[in-house]
Amino acid sequence: MSRRGVLGATLTVAAMIAVVPLSLALERRAPPAEGGVGPAPVLLRASILRPLLLGFHPLAADLYWLRTIQYFGAHLQTDEQIPHLYGLVDLVTSLDPHFIDAYQIGGLFLAIGKRFPEAIAIYEKGIAANPQRWELPYDLGRLYFLDLKDEAQALRWWEVTDRLPGRPHYVPRFMARLYTKTGSLETAFELWNAMYEGSDNEWVRKTAKQEMQKILAQMKAQTAPKAGR
Amino acid sequence: MRIVAIAFMAFTEAVRDRILYSLLAFALAMIGSSIVLVRLSVGGEAKIVKDLGLGAISLVGVLIAVFIGVGLVSREIDRRTIYTIMARPICRAEFILGKFCGLGLTLLVNVAVMTVGLLSLAWLLEGRWSPELLPAVLLAYVELLLLTAAAILFSAFTTPTLSAIFTLSVFVIGRLIGDLRAFAEQFGGAGLRALATGLSYVFPNLARFNISEASVHALPLGTGYIPLALLYGGAYLILFLAAAMAIFARQDLK
Amino acid sequence: MLAIKTEGLCKDYRLGFWRRRTRVLHALDLTVEAGETFGYLGPNGAGKTTTLKLLLGLVLPSAGRAWLLEQEVGDPEVRAAVGFLPENPSFYDYLTGEEFLAYGARLAGIPRRRAREQIAALLDQVGLMGAGRMQLRKYSKGMLQRIGLAQALLGDPPLVILDEPMSGLDPIGRKEVRDIILRLRAEGRTVFFSSHIIPDVEMICDRVGILLGGRLARVGRLDELLGTEVESVEVTAVGLPEPIVEELGVLALAPPLVQGGRALFRLRGDVEVDKLLRRVLEAGGRIASVTPQKRGLEELFLAEVRAGARR
Ligand SMILES: Nc1ncnc2c1ncn2[C@@H]1O[C@H](COP(=O)(O)OP(=O)(O)OP(=O)(O)O)[C@@H](O)[C@H]1O
Ligand SMILES: [Mg+2]
Numbered sequence A: 001m002s003r004r005g006v007l008g009a010t011l012t013v014a015a016m017i018a019v020v021p022l023s024l025a026l027e028r029r030a031p032p033a034e035g036g037v038g039p040a041p042v043l044l045r046a047s048i049l050r051p052l053l054l055g056f057h058p059l060a061a062d063l064y065w066l067r068t069i070q071y072f073g074a075h076l077q078t079d080e081q082i083p084h085l086y087g088l089v090d091l092v093t094s095l096d097p098h099f100i101d102a103y104q105i106g107g108l109f110l111a112i113g114k115r116f117p118e119a120i121a122i123y124e125k126g127i128a129a130n131p132q133r134w135e136l137p138y139d140l141g142r143l144y145f146l147d148l149k150d151e152a153q154a155l156r157w158w159e160v161t162d163r164l165p166g167r168p169h170y171v172p173r174f175m176a177r178l179y180t181k182t183g184s185l186e187t188a189f190e191l192w193n194a195m196y197e198g199s200d201n202e203w204v205r206k207t208a209k210q211e212m213q214k215i216l217a218q219m220k221a222q223t224a225p226k227a228g229r
Numbered sequence B: 001m002r003i004v005a006i007a008f009m010a011f012t013e014a015v016r017d018r019i020l021y022s023l024l025a026f027a028l029a030m031i032g033s034s035i036v037l038v039r040l041s042v043g044g045e046a047k048i049v050k051d052l053g054l055g056a057i058s059l060v061g062v063l064i065a066v067f068i069g070v071g072l073v074s075r076e077i078d079r080r081t082i083y084t085i086m087a088r089p090i091c092r093a094e095f096i097l098g099k100f101c102g103l104g105l106t107l108l109v110n111v112a113v114m115t116v117g118l119l120s121l122a123w124l125l126e127g128r129w130s131p132e133l134l135p136a137v138l139l140a141y142v143e144l145l146l147l148t149a150a151a152i153l154f155s156a157f158t159t160p161t162l163s164a165i166f167t168l169s170v171f172v173i174g175r176l177i178g179d180l181r182a183f184a185e186q187f188g189g190a191g192l193r194a195l196a197t198g199l200s201y202v203f204p205n206l207a208r209f210n211i212s213e214a215s216v217h218a219l220p221l222g223t224g225y226i227p228l229a230l231l232y233g234g235a236y237l238i239l240f241l242a243a244a245m246a247i248f249a250r251q252d253l254k
Numbered sequence C: 001m002l003a004i005k006t007e008g009l010c011k012d013y014r015l016g017f018w019r020r021r022t023r024v025l026h027a028l029d030l031t032v033e034a035g036e037t038f039g040y041l042g043p044n045g046a047g048k049t050t051t052l053k054l055l056l057g058l059v060l061p062s063a064g065r066a067w068l069l070e071q072e073v074g075d076p077e078v079r080a081a082v083g084f085l086p087e088n089p090s091f092y093d094y095l096t097g098e099e100f101l102a103y104g105a106r107l108a109g110i111p112r113r114r115a116r117e118q119i120a121a122l123l124d125q126v127g128l129m130g131a132g133r134m135q136l137r138k139y140s141k142g143m144l145q146r147i148g149l150a151q152a153l154l155g156d157p158p159l160v161i162l163d164e165p166m167s168g169l170d171p172i173g174r175k176e177v178r179d180i181i182l183r184l185r186a187e188g189r190t191v192f193f194s195s196h197i198i199p200d201v202e203m204i205c206d207r208v209g210i211l212l213g214g215r216l217a218r219v220g221r222l223d224e225l226l227g228t229e230v231e232s233v234e235v236t237a238v239g240l241p242e243p244i245v246e247e248l249g250v251l252a253l254a255p256p257l258v259q260g261g262r263a264l265f266r267l268r269g270d271v272e273v274d275k276l277l278r279r280v281l282e283a284g285g286r287i288a289s290v291t292p293q294k295r296g297l298e299e300l301f302l303a304e305v306r307a308g309a310r311r
Helices: A003-029 A046-052 A057-077 A085-095 A100-112 A116-129 A135-146 A151-162 A171-180 A184-198 A202-228 B002-015 B018-040 B045-069 B071-078 B082-086 B092-126 B131-155 B160-187 B190-202 B212-216 B225-249 C048-055 C076-081 C097-107 C112-125 C141-152 C171-186 C198-204 C222-226 C242-251 C270-282 C297-310
Strands: C002-015 C020-033 C037-041 C063-068 C082-085 C159-163 C190-195 C207-212 C215-221 C230-238 C257-259 C262-267 C286-294
Touching: A003 B160, A003 B190, A046 A057, A046 A085, A046 B160, A057 A085, A057 A100, A057 B018, A057 B045, A057 B212, A085 A100, A085 A116, A100 A116, A100 A135, A100 A202, A116 A135, A135 A151, A135 A171, A135 A184, A151 A171, A171 A184, A184 A202, B002 B092, B002 C097, B018 B045, B018 B092, B045 B071, B045 B092, B045 B131, B045 B160, B045 B212, B071 B082, B071 B092, B071 B131, B071 B160, B082 B092, B092 B131, B092 B225, B131 B160, B131 B212, B131 B225, B160 B190, C002 C048, C002 C190, C020 C048, C020 C063, C020 C190, C020 C215, C037 C048, C037 C171, C037 C198, C048 C063, C048 C159, C048 C190, C063 C076, C076 C082, C082 C141, C097 C112, C097 C141, C112 C141, C141 C159, C141 C171, C171 C190, C171 C198, C190 C198, C198 C297, C207 C222, C207 C297, C215 C222, C215 C297, C222 C297, C230 C270, C242 C262, C242 C270, C262 C270, C270 C286
Parallel strands: C037 C190, C037 C207, C082 C159, C159 C190
Antiparallel strands: C002 C020, C002 C063, C207 C215, C230 C262, C230 C286, C257 C262
């Protein structure tokens, strides 16, 4: 090797070695993790993991998403406990903040697991990262309406939805219903139906169909006693 | 003319090399495997296919650029095949440029094959073409050209193994440098900041050539982003190749 | 016109772990006239290959300058008029002989049509007619040497530089290469070649240079270097009893060689020859041959090497 070669090699090796202390220093200085959700089955926080993936983070997001689905599926069938779900969805959406499906389906998973504050956090994170997508405020409004029975909040988020490009035609109708505070079961049915019609995802359609059947049964139960009286 | 001859010969050599086919097969398998992953998933099917496809194009391209790139010149010297070539009326710079263009052509063909595979698969899944992926492929190709030039540069003064290591570290540092600089500005002391800033000019910020995330989600880029990125890549390309030529011109072929 | 000229050409290599400079070529001054066939001799490691690589710009001089066909060697265009065969040549082994020659022709800037004609003719000349479509990885050592010679002759260069063109060849191949060189000479082209095979050099060269330890020890026309006077006389006698052979041994330059009843004596001059012939006949022996020995290139070479070792 020529002298120039030795110099070049030394410089490059020095730069390579520098990477390690730099990342260590960063980890020490990085802000503390936001508590609350408990230990997620995730080794590194997304802010550290993302650069280390060298630009392959969308792919990593996909792989963590598959893991999220497995985790949800496995626990839903067994103990119905999904304490790590939020951590996983949060990681996936931190690795790829524009992964709309992950917010939507992750939020739905959390709602099914009755972890509403976490579901709301996920939707709000998605809305902040994708302010032009109507799907996320719409879903959040639906969560408030169906699961939390909070019509004021639902209305608030549907108003947001109404201003976004590409929103479906039925959003103003739902808003009108809320303004006049009529027929919440019918609204619920139509919400699920819109979801059923609007999605080509099998799992989402199945879930929506089950919910519609539940509401139909509820409606029958409500009308039957009236008729009997 | 002579550069073209050298480039075509480098291409021929790569084409007759098994390494290329195994890497290409690996890439296509990776793209194809996304079909399986899609079945496991709920949501994000098209995104998974595209992420995996663009990832495979980039990853396999990097492997080709590094492992064929470091041998382009050094193998000729080791096997003494270079004597009959450099005894022709060719200057050293032409040789370097010809070799670079040859691997550039090899990479172009590979990237094209993988892109066609990816687009077809995405078409099968979505029923529409995804031209929004093409800018990502273009910039990924520019990144591969940069790594090829880096591989030639290193192999001009050190062994193929060390060259491969150095080139891979250019890739790693180049992809990290933007984040590193951002972290240093946020949390580091003055020394760390200066170091990160210095490094960010020595190493090209390769993350700037990785717009796959934006392409997959069809997000808008700043106006003139792509031409600017091409210019930025071109500047580093010139620097790397000029350095390689300068070193190679002063070298004894033995 | 000068085909080759060097002035104070030096080459240092860096050797060993500490990369110490070692001079392997010391201020070489050499000229070769156009049209000459020049033999470049020297023991292993003398620096022959180094000289040729310097001429072709494959290695760069540590000091001094060199010209080919009166153009300085730094300029790549010089090499358009030069054909070169490296020692122990090795080529892209995935190409066929024809493809390899076509590639060489493209690099040399020979038009495609002319290249095609030339390739066929050259393959024929070097005795590879049937092998043009074969991959070089399947070539034998001698075949590689031949294809290497063919590529050196592409484009009819006026100056041909060959590094050990006969190595690796069978006797027929050596004769063929000799004939090719003689033909080039007849066409008025300049051939500069290094070799170890002294009889070949002796047979075909106009001038020779002897390189020892990186220094040019002798250079000149063969007849000047070798002279014309008789150096010694070899006498072979038959049927001599052993004591007589021993007795006559004192006349000879070296102890006589005895084999199967024949004895070979090397004698200095006429006086010794007369004495020996008389005594042989007296003792009842027969004279089988009397051969005057001129100084050959081989002796000159060996003498130079020995003298070089003493220096
Ligand atoms: N690449 C190299 N690096 C270091 N030293 C070298 C190199 N090539 C040659 N040498 C040294 O230079 C000297 C001359 O070598 P060269 O190859 O020119 O000899 P040569 O006359 O061609 O010998 P041969 O007849 O064996 O081919 C030798 O001492 C050799 O050790
Ligand atoms: Mg030699």
